[in-house]
Amino acid sequence: QVQLVESGGGLVQAGGSLRVSCAASGRTFSSYVMGWFRQAPGKEREFVATISWRGGSTSYADSVKGRFTISRDNAKNTVYLQMNSLKPEDTAVYYCAAAHNYHNDYSLGRSYDYWGQGTQVTVSS
16 A cells, blocks of 8 residues: 655746655555656646656656656655646646556556545646
8 A cells, every 4th residue: 555645736937847746655665656647627637757666767748748857766755746847738736646566558547556635736827
């Protein structure tokens, strides 16, 4: 069982930066693939980024590629999402997720076993 708690959301102007964090409980954090998803009002949840067990492999949605960076610190049981050059369309609730089993597509929400409660990110124009 893993519990995930996001933090770091807030209000930022367009063009600004924000870093959200996700702290995980448990001693097996390094065995989970971690992902970030987001959901804007009236829209479906969408994939943002994912990172492999040791952080050697990352993948991003096209909409955030070059602006967002996912990273993890296994010693701190924490995964981060650094968001730069933010746009109003990045406004959403951001969720972190953990996948314990192997899947061939970590951009799908169903590949993940555990989810956090989300943190709101609002980008003003």
